[in-house]
Amino acid sequence: METNEITTREKLKTYFETGKYPTEGQFAELIDFFSLKDDIVSNKELVTLANNLAALDNGYILYNTSNIENEKFAIVVHSKEGEDQIFTIGKTENKEQKRYFQGSAPYTVRTKDFLVNQLEGHRYYYLNTQIDDGATMSRLFGNNLPPIPGDFEMGTVENKKISVRISNEDFDRKISNLHTHLTFVNKTEILIEYALYGNYWSNRYVSEDMVTDHYDLGDFLACFYRADLTEVSKAIECRIYDADNDTLLMKASLIPGQKNINVSAGGALAGIRNARIECQYES
Numbered sequence: 001m002e003t004n005e006i007t008t009r010e011k012l013k014t015y016f017e018t019g020k021y022p023t024e025g026q027f028a029e030l031i032d033f034f035s036l037k038d039d040i041v042s043n044k045e046l047v048t049l050a051n052n053l054a055a056l057d058n059g060y061i062l063y064n065t066s067n068i069e070n071e072k073f074a075i076v077v078h079s080k081e082g083e084d085q086i087f088t089i090g091k092t093e094n095k096e097q098k099r100y101f102q103g104s105a106p107y108t109v110r111t112k113d114f115l116v117n118q119l120e121g122h123r124y125y126y127l128n129t130q131i132d133d134g135a136t137m138s139r140l141f142g143n144n145l146p147p148i149p150g151d152f153e154m155g156t157v158e159n160k161k162i163s164v165r166i167s168n169e170d171f172d173r174k175i176s177n178l179h180t181h182l183t184f185v186n187k188t189e190i191l192i193e194y195a196l197y198g199n200y201w202s203n204r205y206v207s208e209d210m211v212t213d214h215y216d217l218g219d220f221l222a223c224f225y226r227a228d229l230t231e232v233s234k235a236i237e238c239r240i241y242d243a244d245n246d247t248l249l250m251k252a253s254l255i256p257g258q259k260n261i262n263v264s265a266g267g268a269l270a271g272i273r274n275a276r277i278e279c280q281y282e283s
Contacts, residue, residue: 067168074112079103107157187280223265243274
């Protein structure tokens, strides 16, 4: 009975050793060993490839669009090996798509070119991203609102995935930006980061001063913190003040001996244009 012997690189090399004359069949075996540009990949090969990719430890992007027609949204992923990948997101028929990253984590994710239609009336594009299962970053753009910049940083994927959702939304009126100035004062040696959330707007975690560009859909901002206090024995309190009159607005406590993730400050900054966050050890 004829057996199907597996073709390996080592076996192919033996056909071309000094003094040997490869046969027609051996040349054919060499050619069949390679996948050529015009080859059609079989369903079996695709399933095998997908299973092998699922076993890898590589990160990936999940993306989904709705109410999108011919718009194209290019996203660049940079790995620590220095490789750049470009993912062009278009119409997905509201079905989630999954694509793997090259290289290994961490992956820095940023925008490249967002080729969008001119929106009229009260229509806007809505971009929402989430890294792993943590904080989200959200923006409206198009129409009378500023576009997404060509090198806008979405965040860094330290673990596995980033989810990206883009939709075309219709509101009941024109939308304008509001700006709140945040001064961040960290009186500890621990890295403490904060993130702000508004209506259709949220910012990735930062550890520096910032100016929001949230929307008049609702003039409020919720605040969350994260910090790794696993090696710290003291609690840290973060207070938010109205910087115009030095009034205490809200505070949050970061617990020692653990990782603090998405710790809420409670309440929201309502109609505040200048705020100050101060974090220090509790006495």
